[in-house]
Amino acid sequence: MIPGGPPTRGTGRTGWRTTMARAGDGRRLIPQLRLMLRMAHVDPKRWIAGTVAASVVLAALDTLGVAAMVPLTQLATGGNTDSGVLAWVSDVVGTTDRSVLIPVVAAFVALVFIVKSLGALAFRWWLLGRTTRVSALSSAELARRYALAPYADHRARRMSEIYRNINDATNQSSSVLLGLVSIASDALVLIAISIVLAIASPTVTIFAVALFSLLVFGVQMGLRRRQYRIGEEIAATGLAAWQFLLPGLDGFREARLTGSSNAFIDGFRDARLRRARASREMGILADAPRYLLEIGFVFAILGISAILFTTVSPSEAITVLGVFAAASLRALPTLNRISGSLATIRTGRAGLDIVSDAIDELDAGGIHEERPRSLVRFEGDIELRDVSFRYADSEQLVLRNVSLRIPHNTTIAFVGSSGAGKSTLLDLVLGLLTPTDGAVEVGGRAIQDDLAAWYGELGVVPQDVFLLNDTLTANIAFGVPADGVDRARVREVITMAQLDALVADLPQGLDTVVGERGVRLSGGQRQRIGLARALYRRPSVLVLDEATSALDNLTEHEIASTLAGLQGSLTILIVAHRLSTVRHADRLIFLSEGQIDAQGTFEEVRAQNAEFARLVELGELN
Numbered sequence: 001m002i003p004g005g006p007p008t009r010g011t012g013r014t015g016w017r018t019t020m021a022r023a024g025d026g027r028r029l030i031p032q033l034r035l036m037l038r039m040a041h042v043d044p045k046r047w048i049a050g051t052v053a054a055s056v057v058l059a060a061l062d063t064l065g066v067a068a069m070v071p072l073t074q075l076a077t078g079g080n081t082d083s084g085v086l087a088w089v090s091d092v093v094g095t096t097d098r099s100v101l102i103p104v105v106a107a108f109v110a111l112v113f114i115v116k117s118l119g120a121l122a123f124r125w126w127l128l129g130r131t132t133r134v135s136a137l138s139s140a141e142l143a144r145r146y147a148l149a150p151y152a153d154h155r156a157r158r159m160s161e162i163y164r165n166i167n168d169a170t171n172q173s174s175s176v177l178l179g180l181v182s183i184a185s186d187a188l189v190l191i192a193i194s195i196v197l198a199i200a201s202p203t204v205t206i207f208a209v210a211l212f213s214l215l216v217f218g219v220q221m222g223l224r225r226r227q228y229r230i231g232e233e234i235a236a237t238g239l240a241a242w243q244f245l246l247p248g249l250d251g252f253r254e255a256r257l258t259g260s261s262n263a264f265i266d267g268f269r270d271a272r273l274r275r276a277r278a279s280r281e282m283g284i285l286a287d288a289p290r291y292l293l294e295i296g297f298v299f300a301i302l303g304i305s306a307i308l309f310t311t312v313s314p315s316e317a318i319t320v321l322g323v324f325a326a327a328s329l330r331a332l333p334t335l336n337r338i339s340g341s342l343a344t345i346r347t348g349r350a351g352l353d354i355v356s357d358a359i360d361e362l363d364a365g366g367i368h369e370e371r372p373r374s375l376v377r378f379e380g381d382i383e384l385r386d387v388s389f390r391y392a393d394s395e396q397l398v399l400r401n402v403s404l405r406i407p408h409n410t411t412i413a414f415v416g417s418s419g420a421g422k423s424t425l426l427d428l429v430l431g432l433l434t435p436t437d438g439a440v441e442v443g444g445r446a447i448q449d450d451l452a453a454w455y456g457e458l459g460v461v462p463q464d465v466f467l468l469n470d471t472l473t474a475n476i477a478f479g480v481p482a483d484g485v486d487r488a489r490v491r492e493v494i495t496m497a498q499l500d501a502l503v504a505d506l507p508q509g510l511d512t513v514v515g516e517r518g519v520r521l522s523g524g525q526r527q528r529i530g531l532a533r534a535l536y537r538r539p540s541v542l543v544l545d546e547a548t549s550a551l552d553n554l555t556e557h558e559i560a561s562t563l564a565g566l567q568g569s570l571t572i573l574i575v576a577h578r579l580s581t582v583r584h585a586d587r588l589i590f591l592s593e594g595q596i597d598a599q600g601t602f603e604e605v606r607a608q609n610a611e612f613a614r615l616v617e618l619g620e621l622n
């Protein structure tokens with residue numbers, strides 16, 4: 001573990017501590033599973049009906065197969081064909097000749113087992129299909145809720161936890177579902193087998209059921225808590241693995257330059273090794289009951305033989321033993337599967353707890369509805385009325401009673417020293433953050449009333465432009481399906497963002513793949529693509545957040561002239577440290593410690609505010 005590196009265990013609401021406290025809390029299981037099925041848009045009633053129907057058919061076939069062993073063993077041991085089951089069988093087949101009856105009954109038994117095995121395989125196929133689908137759909141739904149969560153909540157989350165929850169925890173959760181359904185259908189089979197055995201010999205049945213129940217119950221009670229713990233360890237190590245992998249690979253440059261790549265990967269390796277140990281223990285604890293059951297079976301055979309050979313005739317004893325052996329042949333794998341399913345459920349519970357806690361937390365935060373651009377548009381001046389803001393995890397107000405009117409189609413630049421609150425103010429105007437007090441209105445309407453409509457008005461150029469691994473066109477039309485892209489508009493914004501020379505240089509022009517696996521672009525080129533992307537949407541408000549920081553002087557000058565050309569035709573909001581970017585704004589807003597200290601033209605603010613004058617002098621805005 002690297003000093004100061006990521007903790008190996010989560011401590012958030014969805015972390016391991018909460019799960020530890022609840023290990024074994026069976027009351028939450030059904031509501032949690034219902035929640036998961038709801039997330040996957042699966043109707044539990046149809047699911048349960050299908051499972052019960054299939055399980056009943058399979059159990060009936062099982063019963064038939066085991067029951068058919070009675071006449072078969074009776075025939076083999078020379079039982080009388082004039083009475084009982086054998087008389088009925090001879091009647092159906094139409095002969096009492098054993099050389100005909102034995103192969104016919106044996107063929108029937110074989111047929112029943114084949115049909116039952118194929119049926120069981122089909123049921124498993126269906127069940128696995130349903131549970132893996134639930135896993136995929138609930139994972140996608142969780143990802144959707146994370147992606148549509150309020151921005152402030154998102155910023156407070158750890159990416160490693162989001163990745164772990166969306167991937168590992170949903171997989172663990174669906175294994176609980178699979179385990180439960182498997183147990184339900186296996187239990188039906190066991191009951192059916194016990195009924196047949198009880199008809200053949202009640203004493204043997206009571207003995208066998210008591211012995212196996214005791215074995216299964218005893219072993220499972222012993223394993224219970226350990227299996228929960230293993231599930232928690234798997235969830236915790238999943239989180240730890242992401243926590244080391246992300247800085248090691250996402251933070252590649254920093255890791256390389258600080259010589260900490262190996263330390264991060266060592267942390268990742270330790271987490272994976274811990275997980276491997278937990279997985280091994282999980283496998284052993286799931287398998288161990290099987291061996292104990294097999295030993296139990298041998299004792300059962302000995303015990304039953306002792307009972308039978310001392311109480312009934314040898315031929316009757318052999319018949320009952322034959323039925324018992326056939327029943328055990330079916331019951332043992334079923335019991336083993338039940339032990340395995342119980343292990344899966346217990347180790348999967350940690351994941352289910354994590355997913356349901358995450359959903360509770362996401363639901364409490366609310367969800368942003370994405371809608372197409374509304375017909376009722378936001379038009380007019382932007383007005384901040386007495387806006388104060390505090391981040392949820394902090395006591396201090398970052399902005400205090402800010403009141404400000406931004407007239408329609410003007411260009412406003414926000415300036416101030418680092419930490420003054422510029423980006424926070426911008427996020428409030430964008431509607432990404434909600435004021436703690438006060439309101440942001442446009443044309444007299446609060447933007448929070450219809451955020452989707454407000455977002456439709458905005459074109460935002462961030463400091464760090466996110467590039468899709470796709471063509472330049474797709475990167476500019478961001479999110480618009482290929483057949484819906486307005487190529488003429490793409491060309492227009494390419495020119496506006498001073499990208500013509502770049503396009504001319506690219507091997508396939510606008511259709512060149514850029515980004516991760518395509519042509520690498522410089523920081524300045526990325527920022528210009530960001531500008532083209534923002535303009536493509538024909539915004540009525542263009543927002544640049546440190547968006548010219550990576551441009552060389554010449555490009556910055558050209559972008560500034562593009563902005564100057566746009567000035568007056570739309571509202572432009574700029575946060576920048578560069579003097580040349582903010583110099584020609586209609587108005588500068590100087591922020592200091594969360595309040596507006598001065599506003600006016602560049603020269604007016606310079607004359608009014610000593611701190612701003614000093615920043616200009618020090619070249620901090622240059």
Ligand SMILES: Nc1ncnc2c1ncn2[C@@H]1O[C@H](COP(=O)(O)OP(=O)(O)OP(=O)(O)O)[C@@H](O)[C@H]1O
Binds near residue numbers: 155391416418421424
């Ligand atoms: N998520 C957060 N939780 C708590 N405090 C925060 C959070 N984000 C920012 N802050 C604090 O809010 C204050 C304003 O930050 P903000 O990023 O708005 O400043 P800024 O003027 O844009 O700074 P810079 O020019 O350095 O980007 C800072 O003191 C910062 O530490």
